[in-house]
Amino acid sequence: MKIYNGATGWRFEDFRPVTVTGMxxxxxxxxxxxxxxxxxxxxxxxxxxxxxxxYPDGQPLIGAELREEGLQESFRRYEGDLSRNAGRxxxxxxxxxKASALAGAEAWQQAKLNVSRPEADRIGLIIAGSxxxxxxxxxxxxxxxxxxxxxHPRYALNYMDTHQLGVLSEMFGIQGEGATVGGxxxxxxxxxxxAAQLIQLGIVDVCMxxxxxxxxxxxxxxxxxxxxAYGGRSFHDAPASACRPFDSRxxxxxxxxxxxxxxxxxxxxxxxxxxxxxxxxxxxxxxLDGHSLSDPSEDGQVRTMEQALRTxxxxxxxxxxxxxxxxxxxxxxxxxxxxxxRVFGGQLSHIRLNSTKALTGHCLYAAGVxxxxxxxxxxxxxxxxxxxxxxxxISREHYFASSLAEPAxxxxxxSNSYGFGGINTSIIIRKGAS
Numbered sequence: 534m535k536i537y538n539g540a541t542g543w544r545f546e547d548f549r550p551v552t553v554t555g556m557x558x559x560x561x562x563x564x565x566x567x568x569x570x571x572x573x574x575x576x577x578x579x580x581x582x583x584x585x586x587x588y589p590d591g592q593p594l595i596g597a598e599l600r601e602e603g604l605q606e607s608f609r610r611y612e613g614d615l616s617r618n619a620g621r622x623x624x625x626x627x628x629x630x631k632a633s634a635l636a637g638a639e640a641w642q643q644a645k646l647n648v649s650r651p652e653a654d655r656i657g658l659i660i661a662g663s664x665x666x667x668x669x670x671x672x673x674x675x676x677x678x679x680x681x682x683x684x685h686p687r688y689a690l691n692y693m694d695t696h697q698l699g700v701l702s703e704m705f706g707i708q709g710e711g712a713t714v715g716g717x718x719x720x721x722x723x724x725x726x727x728a729a730q731l732i733q734l735g736i737v738d739v740c741m742x743x744x745x746x747x748x749x750x751x752x753x754x755x756x757x758x759x760x761x762a763y764g765g766r767s768f769h770d771a772p773a774s775a776c777r778p779f780d781s782r783x784x785x786x787x788x789x790x791x792x793x794x795x796x797x798x799x800x801x802x803x804x805x806x807x808x809x810x811x812x813x814x815x816x817x818x819x820x821l822d823g824h825s826l827s828d829p830s831e832d833g834q835v836r837t838m839e840q841a842l843r844t845x846x847x848x849x850x851x852x853x854x855x856x857x858x859x860x861x862x863x864x865x866x867x868x869x870x871x872x873x874x875r876v877f878g879g880q881l882s883h884i885r886l887n888s889t890k891a892l893t894g895h896c897l898y899a900a901g902v903x904x905x906x907x908x909x910x911x912x913x914x915x916x917x918x919x920x921x922x923x924x925x926x927i928s929r930e931h932y933f934a935s936s937l938a939e940p941a942x943x944x945x946x947x948s949n950s951y952g953f954g955g956i957n958t959s960i961i962i963r964k965g966a967s
Contacts, residue, residue, distance in 0.1 A: 789894020
């Protein structure tokens with residue numbers, strides 16, 4: 534019996550190659566895969582102001598907000614391919630679930646699961662994140678705090694993260710294994726790794742991975758402000774420039790709202806269904822620092838990237854591109870660059886480096902899935918998306934993206950995501966099929 538151990542050199546593909554056959558995305562920058570790809574090439578930011586929220590000085594809080602208007606209309610183009618109850622479920626769901634459904638539906642169609650699909654119990658569903666919609670509880674307390682007996686009965690279901698799991702499984706007719714996977718800002722990558730494991734073990738043939746929109750309340754955002762993690766104070770008049778990964782004027786992360794979906798599928802299943810393979814999940818790893826703090830750990834990040842390379846069976850010199858965690862926090866950016874230098878050493882002169890958060894903001898639980906989509910689009914389209922706010926890099930050693938998109942022929946991309954509580958994740962994506 535073959536047992537996976539990252540230290541032994543077993544590769545992901547020794548078990549069962551895991552491919553990507555569908556993608557979907559909604560973000561404040563652009564929604565839909567085609568439009569999102571254009572926004573990446575153009576370096577178009579979705580960052581503006583968050584409605585009704587302010588910094589301590591009274592200035593509006595900077596962030597990338599996905600507006601709910603128009604989501605219902607967008608859903609109609611997919612409704613016929615989903616369950617009979619899909620329209621009703623969509624109408625009664627909250628903003629985060631609606632965004633997940635739309636991202637999932639776009640990916641479902643691209644993977645042609647509306648045309649041919651495995652049996653329902655051979656399809657899995659993994660939702661990234663925990664505490665996905667605290668705004669639901671906050672709003673209920675504001676409205677019903679003095680008369681809790683008037684609270685709507687559906688609240689008992691709606692506030693739970695598993696509500697997303699139930700609604701999407703009903704909409705798409707998914708009856709295989711499913712779960713929510715929480716890892717703070719590393720949740721997206723953690724969900725991809727969990728879904729890949731389900732496919733590798735033969736538990737499912739296809740797995741929908743959803744990076745859900747974080748529907749935060751003023752309480753969570755104030756908490757980020759109070760610990761000094763939130764940026765943007767110096768950019769009141771230029772919000773699109775507030776998220777500045779690896780720039781000397783970085784102040785902290787900027788919250789972004791987005792939802793993204795990947796359809797992962799065993800290579801044998803994709804071949805049997807005769808669907809296009811967009812990319813391959815070539816490797817990946819997750820590791821803990823062994824502490825409960827918000828501070829990043831250079832050693833933990835190094836261990837995770839090195840193990841991801843082992844699972845992919847490749848040397849550091851094979852990596853062409855890194856989509857960094859790159860949150861625009863001073864300590865986080867410096868730590869990640871030090872980690873990359875330790876892992877890739879003399880290869881830094883040819884590895885291109887950017888951070889999609891510069892355009893989307895930090896999408897929290899969805900970040901890893903959004904950035905996997907961005908990585909695949911760049912691999913497919915042979916381009917590197919820009920870092921428009923990188924004016925004075927904190928390192929002259931690393932080969933950052935410029936202020937404009939550039940042609941680039943990448944084969945392998947590595948995407949990092951790190952979360953509070955010492956959670957480190959890296960995934961390696963290869964262009965095309967095995």
